[in-house]
Amino acid sequence: MKKILLISFLLLGSIALIGQAYNKNKFRQLKQELPTPNVYRTAAGAPGHEYYQQKADYEMDITLDDKNQKLFGEGTVTYFNNSPDALSYLWVQLDQNMRAKDSDSKKIKENNLSDKMYSFSVESYYNDFDGGFKIEQVKDSKGKSLKYKINKTMMRVDLPTPLKAGGSFKFDIKWWYNINNALKDRGRSGYEYFEEEDNYVYSIAQFFPRMAVYNEVEGWQNKQFLGRGEFALTFGDYKVSITVPSDHVVASTGELQNPKSVLTKDQIKRFEKAKTAKEPVIIITQDEAEEKEKTKSKKKSTWVYHAKNVRDFAFVSSRKLIWDAMGVKFGNITVMAMSYYPNEGNPL
Secondary structure: OHHHHHHHHHHHHHHHHHHHHOOOOOOOOHHHOOOOOOOOEOOOOOEOOOOOOOEEEEEEEEEEEOOOOEEEEEEEEEEEOOOOOOEEEEEEEOHHHHHOOOOHHHHHOOOOOOOOOOHHHHHHHOOOOOOOOEEEEEEEOOOOEOOEEEEOOEEEEEEEEEEOOOOEEEEEEEEEEEOOEHHHHOOOOEEEEEOOOOEEEEEEOOOOOEEOOEEOOOEEOOOOOOOOOOOOOOOEEEEEEEEEEOOOEEEEOOEEOOHHHHOOHHHHHHHHHHOOOOOOEEEEOHHHHHHHHHOOOOOEEEEEEEEEEEOOOOEEEEOOOEEEEEEEEEOOEEEEEEEEEOHHHOOO
């Protein structure tokens, strides 16, 4: 009898969850309920015989200002139009702008005071943080300025001539922004400050202008980003150079291209050992990390990471990080499973 009751409760719970997730809005888009089959997609949503995806490749130089908690970036985006349509403009996501002073996110935010609250929770209600991208320039590959219009968290870049089907377009962009305190702002990226030794751990995401998706269902997906929810993103290849203080460790999307420039000989040996190890190998020990915490190097190091056919890119940087790694076999491929954490997170 107990088993039957348990199953009944599980079923009722599942039904309740399904009911909560179902979109009952009278104005919901019918494509979610009754998709029309076409050459691009079947009625079930599977790719059709003329299905396509756009592609965007990024080459970026990123500099982390550890003294002032700022991030500076410049780079080249190569956008490939695999659609059958000619595009007269491109839409770019500026997700950091949800932290700008004039952000719509602040206008729609609802808060309430509870009996038990942290001081930083109250401070976040009255946060005057100057966030958001500061776009310095947008130019074509020949150095000529492109017309662009920023609308909150989206930017439209007008093309000098329509980008034809099968063609590609390169443009350069330069920007910077103030990095937010992730604990106070509760953002998906930012910094965590460790007052005792005056050090930071930076978890950096949504840090560059990202190409919006273009598809046959909606055209450009250019809805505003209000801080919650996720976007689909265009797949592409990344070549990213990240310049940080020389005593920092950078964990990143992709594969490290220049270990000899940023790691010691012992650390490189440990990393090579980790590729075939049957348990995690410590690449940077707690003693090494704690030693770095005592001093702040004025020198700079550049970590170079490449990633192929991924939808996004993020990284972490700090002098506090312990690092362990182990190779995991998937057929003929070895994937490195790696963890990075400050001593405050050891031995979780």
